[in-house]
Amino acid sequence: MALEVLLWCVAVLLGTGVAAVPAATHRLATSLVYGLAIGVSAIALATAGVVLLAGGPVASTLKLPIGLPWLGAHFRIDTLAAFFLVVVNLGSVTASLFGLGYGRHEETPARVLPFYPAFLAAMNLVVLADDAFTFLFTWELMSLSSWALVMAQHRRPGNAEAGYIYLLMASLGTLALLFAFGLLAGASGGYAFDAIRATAFSGHVSAIVLALALIGAGSKAGLVPLHVWLPLAHPAAPSHVSALMSGVMTKVAVYGFVRIVFDLLGPPSWWWGALVPLLGGVTAVMGVLYALMQHDLKRLLAYHTVENIGIIFIGLGLALAFEANQMPAAAALALTAALFHVFNHSVFKSLLFFGAGAVLTATGERDMERLGGLIHRMPLTAFVFLVGSAAISALPPFNGFVSEWLTFQAILLSPALPQWSLKFLVPAIGALLALSAALAAACFVKAFGVTFLGRPRTPAAQEAKETDRWSLAAMFVLAALCLLAGILPGHFIDALAPVAQALTGENVPRQEQLSWLMIVPIAESRSSYNGLLLFAFIALAAWSATGVIHRWASAATRRSPPWDCGYPDASPLTQYTAGSFTQPIRRVFGSVVFRAREELRMPPPGDTQAATLRVRMRDLPWDVLYAPIAGLVGFAADQLNKVQSLTVRAYLTLVFGALVILLMVLGIWQ
Amino acid sequence: MDRLALDVAHLFAGGLVLVSFMLLYQDRIFGLLNIFALHALVVSVSVAWQAYIQQAPHLYITATIALVVKAFVIPVALHRIIVRLGIHREIDPVVGIGQTMLAGIGLVALSIMVMLPIAAEAGTLVREDLAFALSVVLLGLLMMISRHNAVSQVIGFMSIENGLILAATGAKGMPLVVEISVAFSILVALIVIGVFLFRIRERFDTVDVSTLDQYRGGRP
Numbered sequence: 001m002a003l004e005v006l007l008w009c010v011a012v013l014l015g016t017g018v019a020a021v022p023a024a025t026h027r028l029a030t031s032l033v034y035g036l037a038i039g040v041s042a043i044a045l046a047t048a049g050v051v052l053l054a055g056g057p058v059a060s061t062l063k064l065p066i067g068l069p070w071l072g073a074h075f076r077i078d079t080l081a082a083f084f085l086v087v088v089n090l091g092s093v094t095a096s097l098f099g100l101g102y103g104r105h106e107e108t109p110a111r112v113l114p115f116y117p118a119f120l121a122a123m124n125l126v127v128l129a130d131d132a133f134t135f136l137f138t139w140e141l142m143s144l145s146s147w148a149l150v151m152a153q154h155r156r157p158g159n160a161e162a163g164y165i166y167l168l169m170a171s172l173g174t175l176a177l178l179f180a181f182g183l184l185a186g187a188s189g190g191y192a193f194d195a196i197r198a199t200a201f202s203g204h205v206s207a208i209v210l211a212l213a214l215i216g217a218g219s220k221a222g223l224v225p226l227h228v229w230l231p232l233a234h235p236a237a238p239s240h241v242s243a244l245m246s247g248v249m250t251k252v253a254v255y256g257f258v259r260i261v262f263d264l265l266g267p268p269s270w271w272w273g274a275l276v277p278l279l280g281g282v283t284a285v286m287g288v289l290y291a292l293m294q295h296d297l298k299r300l301l302a303y304h305t306v307e308n309i310g311i312i313f314i315g316l317g318l319a320l321a322f323e324a325n326q327m328p329a330a331a332a333l334a335l336t337a338a339l340f341h342v343f344n345h346s347v348f349k350s351l352l353f354f355g356a357g358a359v360l361t362a363t364g365e366r367d368m369e370r371l372g373g374l375i376h377r378m379p380l381t382a383f384v385f386l387v388g389s390a391a392i393s394a395l396p397p398f399n400g401f402v403s404e405w406l407t408f409q410a411i412l413l414s415p416a417l418p419q420w421s422l423k424f425l426v427p428a429i430g431a432l433l434a435l436s437a438a439l440a441a442a443c444f445v446k447a448f449g450v451t452f453l454g455r456p457r458t459p460a461a462q463e464a465k466e467t468d469r470w471s472l473a474a475m476f477v478l479a480a481l482c483l484l485a486g487i488l489p490g491h492f493i494d495a496l497a498p499v500a501q502a503l504t505g506e507n508v509p510r511q512e513q514l515s516w517l518m519i520v521p522i523a524e525s526r527s528s529y530n531g532l533l534l535f536a537f538i539a540l541a542a543w544s545a546t547g548v549i550h551r552w553a554s555a556a557t558r559r560s561p562p563w564d565c566g567y568p569d570a571s572p573l574t575q576y577t578a579g580s581f582t583q584p585i586r587r588v589f590g591s592v593v594f595r596a597r598e599e600l601r602m603p604p605p606g607d608t609q610a611a612t613l614r615v616r617m618r619d620l621p622w623d624v625l626y627a628p629i630a631g632l633v634g635f636a637a638d639q640l641n642k643v644q645s646l647t648v649r650a651y652l653t654l655v656f657g658a659l660v661i662l663l664m665v666l667g668i669w670q
Numbered sequence: 671m672d673r674l675a676l677d678v679a680h681l682f683a684g685g686l687v688l689v690s691f692m693l694l695y696q697d698r699i700f701g702l703l704n705i706f707a708l709h710a711l712v713v714s715v716s717v718a719w720q721a722y723i724q725q726a727p728h729l730y731i732t733a734t735i736a737l738v739v740k741a742f743v744i745p746v747a748l749h750r751i752i753v754r755l756g757i758h759r760e761i762d763p764v765v766g767i768g769q770t771m772l773a774g775i776g777l778v779a780l781s782i783m784v785m786l787p788i789a790a791e792a793g794t795l796v797r798e799d800l801a802f803a804l805s806v807v808l809l810g811l812l813m814m815i816s817r818h819n820a821v822s823q824v825i826g827f828m829s830i831e832n833g834l835i836l837a838a839t840g841a842k843g844m845p846l847v848v849e850i851s852v853a854f855s856i857l858v859a860l861i862v863i864g865v866f867l868f869r870i871r872e873r874f875d876t877v878d879v880s881t882l883d884q885y886r887g888g889r890p
Binding site for chain 2: 649652653655656659660663664666667670
């Protein structure tokens with residue numbers, strides 16, 4: 001029943017996309033498309049939520065006679081799919097709500113409106129797919145529709161290049177997944193997931209499939225070093241689509257990984273539990289370091305997606321490590337932490353991208369160095385952006401803290417692992433995770449402080465207006481969810497229990513009946529967390545502190561010349577900038593990771609020219625991995641170019657040579 | 671009778687390979703045309719013999735087409751074209767005759783090496799015929815790539831077609847319509863190639879195809 005409803009929702013979305021092609025230029029088209037998307041996604045959200053909360057191992061399946069004639073299209077919904085459908089459709093509802101307001105400023109609605117519903121439909125379909133062909137087809141549909149949205153403003157500088165790199169990386173990912181499914185289906189070609197699930201795989205095959213799944217799903221999710229397209233493509237799209245790509249599409253990629261590795265592939269080997277968390281840890285730290293060096297607001301957020309994907313993969317990898325060692329309870333904890341972070345990240349990353357979109361609409365600027373002081377002009381946006389920043393920085397009482405705390409709880413269980421290499425590796429990964437959390441907090445101090453506090457740096461920032469009601473509504477819904485998931489984590493953990501049960505055979509103890517909304521993931525003697533108590537304490541402390549300050553410190557209005565440092569008329573440009581804020585971190589980490597070099601040029605004495613400070617940074621993954629590949633492809637293309645203009649006789653000789661070689665191979669083969 | 675029939679069939683097929691070698695070492699155009707007529711004649715006899723031992727009367731039609739079109743019409747037509755064009759009567763090879771012949775021997779060995787194991791299940795007639803036919807095809811290709819002259823490329827192309835007919839008639843039950851359409855396509859090819867020869871001749875005063883390459887800006 002639920003499956004039919006969801007598929008109808010998808011069908012309506014696809015129909016809307018098609019109908020939007022001729023109707024996109026109509027005055028009401030924007031409102032209609034986004035309104036319809038809100039309604040349909042809400043229905044899908046409710047349906048998936050019901051399936052998830054009902055729990056139970058029962059999965060319903062459906063086979064439609066479309067697609068390959070001998071295969072058909074299989075669809076299936078189980079608790080894992082239901083959870084990811086909740087994530088997808090929650091993001092869709094809020095993004096469409098935001099789009100209702102944001103879309104009015106869209107210059108070229110005909111380039112966005114047809115693809116937007118198709119993108120939503122494709123993400124739903126990937127999660128529902130139950131055979132390799134349907135999965136890959138819908139995966140490509142998702143890639144292509146999002147690519148079209150990235151290219152919506154293709155004349156802006158850099159967007160066409162971003163789209164090109166995105167298309168390349170998406171093709172690479174799909175190619176890897178294609179091979180992975182080819183190996184899973186084996187020679188007999190059982191492409192339905194049921195058939196794959198029933199097969200046992202040898203160690204070599206499953207190792208290769210793991211690597212291919214890491215490349216395929218990892219390139220879509222943004223694992224380092226496959227992340228290069230993400231900070232280019234996500235900011236290029238319209239902001240609500242950026243939110244969907246960053247907050248939701250990367251989660252669909254995580255779903256792909258979980259589905260292949262946890263569900264289809266069978267029991268893991270222990271070294272998977274070393275490889276995956278290590279990749280996750282590196283991704284988390286690299287992502288946040290990139291973000292710190294970035295002063296473009298949307299690009300900074302995209303790099304933070306890389307970081308959070310790293311955190312999710314740490315959790316998933318730990319679950320693999322525990323599962324390989326027959327520790328299902330610990331595996332369930334790690335998996336729950338990862339999935340909870342999937343939900344949380346989709347919520348606060350959407351919120352932050354909406355905030356960035358609101359700033360972009362109000363000022364036309366993405367560069368933080370040209371913003372500032374927006375808290376006076378856009379107080380509500382500033383408030384929700386602050387909530388999102390606190391959540392992504394893993395500060396209590398918001399949701400980001402809970403899932404990262406749960407991940408740490410799983411890391412703290414690692415001494416029980418039998419392999420010495422894991423015993424040493426996992427705490428090191430914990431250190432990486434802690435480092436990335438701290439750096440993320442620093443990064444969002446920068447992002448919020450430079451964008452919203454201080455004084456406006458440009459006239460555009462000075463003239464900013466608060467954004468419209470629809471966008472604010474979307475952001476407030478998400479901010480409320482951030483807080484709700486932070487102070488009531490027990491309910492969310494309980495909702496994830498059937499998913500963990502299905503994948504690891506065990507689940508985290510039920511949290512519902514614990515008093516005072518406490519969560520106790522392992523045992524009370526070990527650790528517990530109470531979001532509500534902490535929230536009450538923070539609220540009380542903040543309230544009393546402001547009360548005291550306003551009562552005693554700032555009650556009397558005083559006017560006095562400020563300490564002006566010798567500059568009586570300070571320009572807004574003398575404020576702390578994003579670049580200067582991150583300089584210490586750039587010097588500590590950047591000199592190694594990014595080969596950052598600072599170059600100070602002082603004018604000679606007597607010259608009134610301004611001094612310049614130039615910072616050069618290199619992108620190591622790009623230089624080490626991508627540039628050589630690009631060079632190689634270019635070289636090969638140059639060499640092959642000579643074949644373009646040979647004589648007829650030379651072409652014949654080539655054909656003849658190929659024929660003779662093939663015949664010789666055939667002759668020797670026998 | 672069977673034994674004899676087989677031996678005669680192999681004699682003709684082997685004869686065709688031999689004539690292909692003769693094509694390879696011709697250094698005059700008229701000689702080439704004459705040998706090609708012989709080539710077509712051997713094919714037509716071979717096909718007729720197949721028709722006789724397989725009791726397949728329609729193969730006689732194939733044999734007649736091969737005899738009339740390829741042994742008479744095409745050589746005569748090419749002869750007249752060459753006379754009218756006043757083409758240079760000698761063929762300059764790209765590689766020496768000796769090397770070409772050695773390569774040809776290698777190709778025959780290769781095709782026997784490939785074909786005998788593959789067609790092991792098939793009857794002896796088909797098996798050796800296929801090996802000979804493949805040799806003829808490969809020798810035709812070799813001829814096309816080892817000569818500068820357009821006329822010898824045309825002849826090479828047609829000898830490939832003869833090899834294909836040999837292979838096809840060896841396998842029992844090839845429909846007549848296939849054979850007739852192949853024959854017609856060869857005729858069309860002759861017309862097209864003839865027109866091209868005229869055009870090339872008109873523009874460059876020679877039918878040496880390397881002149882074409884210079885015109886295209888290629889390396890001589």
